[in-house]
Amino acid sequence: MRFKSQMRNVSTFAKFCASLSSLGPIAWCRLTDEDMRFTVLPEKGSQSAAPHNTINLEVPIQSLQRALKSASGATSASIRLTKKNNVPMLSVTIVTTTFSNGDSVVGAGATGTDDEFGDFDFHADTDDVGFGGGLGGLPHERETIITQDVPVKVLAMQTVEGLHEPSTPEPDVHIYLPGLAQVKSISERFTRLATATKTGTTPGAGPRLELSANMHGSFKIALQTDALSISSVWTGLVNPELEPTNYPGGSQELRDHPSTRMRMLGGEHGENEEGWARVRIDAKDWNRVLSVGRLGVRVIACFMNGTGLVLYVYHQGEDDNGEETCLTYFINSFST
Structure with a gap:
């Protein structure tokens, strides 16, 4: 070979x-x-x-x-x-x-x-x-x-043969994340605070962050333990449009897509809590994934409510004709 x-x-x-x-x-x-x-x-x-x-x-x-x-x-x-x-x-x-x-x-x-x-x-x-x-x-x-x-x-x-990408449902919410350096800084700060309190976590497990987003441009990182409750929210982000040609049913299938339902639940400005998709993930694992920010890239996060999170990390080649490459990360959500 x-x-x-x-x-x-x-x-x-x-x-x-x-x-x-x-x-x-x-x-x-x-x-x-x-x-x-x-x-x-x-x-x-x-x-x-x-x-x-x-x-x-x-x-x-x-x-x-x-x-x-x-x-x-x-x-x-x-x-x-x-x-x-x-x-x-x-x-x-x-x-x-x-x-x-x-x-x-x-x-x-x-x-x-x-x-x-x-x-x-x-x-x-x-x-x-x-x-x-x-x-x-x-x-x-x-x-x-x-x-x-x-x-x-x-x-x-x-x-x-047994190595393959995990099968996931269609996302409830898809959104462009803010700058990963900023997200990583806040996530690490929350992790340090949770570690310092040493309460509200499962024995032997690290702190867990709740990540959530809606179809009206909002993304949130939250941490809740017996000792503290803190969160950071970004607004004005972009929810990318899905391409009908990528779906067998075209525009009709998109009208029945979970993200369309979540957009309607969220109201005009996403105030309705039912319009948010949430996952709970290990803070240290999340911080390791955020190291991809060194590429200086754009990232789309796809939330499957209560199930998991998929990150699509896009990077354009350095030359004029450079093709776009994509990294894909899948993170499971903890149920509790």
């Missing part, structure tokens, strides 16, 4: 991996001719190729993130699947170009240690090109090629 691709938006990919690494150490990576898809695994899996040129891998996401850090400002970068000593590797190759005055000497074939680079192999080669022909004292261009190998596992088809 073979895979190789040029990386155009390396910094975005690095931030993407950093967001995933906050959720878990291992990710399922699915490589096809068209795309690369990551799914965070709740448990480690193990081991062959799938049809239609699909390759499934188990990837230590933090190691991949560290490998990508050195690609910042690179002239070019690529990633490929290879084998070394019969061990599958994702090899990240980075090409950088710097100008030197000709007095410094960089040894080729430098090898990093595990302490420096984590659990992947690092090696670099340098080559003088362009001005000065390598003459001391004259400025010349130096090209450095860095390759970092991240050990991975190839997953058998029977291993990944």
Whole structure:
């Protein structure tokens, strides 16, 4: 099996991996001719190729993130699947170009240690090109090629057959969230307050936040314990319109959609409490998910009242023709 691709938006990919690494150490990576898809695994899996040129891998996401850090400002970068000593590797190759005055000497074939680079192999080669022909004292261009190998596992088809996105009902409320940095700051403050009181929580469980929203542009974070009751509300947000072409029944199906009913229940300004959809989630899990804010993205939250929350995190590529990518998070709601 073979895979190789040029990386155009390396910094975005690095931030993407950093967001995933906050959720878990291992990710399922699915490589096809068209795309690369990551799914965070709740448990480690193990081991062959799938049809239609699909390759499934188990990837230590933090190691991949560290490998990508050195690609910042690179002239070019690529990633490929290879084998070394019969061990599958994702090899990240980075090409950088710097100008030197000709007095410094960089040894080729430098090898990093595990302490420096984590659990992947690092090696670099340098080559003088362009001005000065390598003459001391004259400025010349130096090209450095860095390759970092991240050990991975190839997953058998029977291993990944059971991995799939959770099936969820149609959302009762869908809304664009405010800036995630602000949401994260408030959520963490509420979590610290709840932890400080140490009351009103289930033994062995962390604080739980209540998130709610309506179809009139309002989103709320609340925390209630025996010792305190606090909340923060955003208004004037946008409830995106659903596209009729995405539903078999078209406009008629949308008229019967749960979000249409919730919009009517909420009244003109959403004052009616029945028009709010609510979920109760673990505060620490929620704060980890909010780390995706480092991508500087827009996020749509879909509330299934009392059931769960799905976040669709959209990010536009850095170049003019960059395609939009999407991260999807599903969070279960606690019943009590």
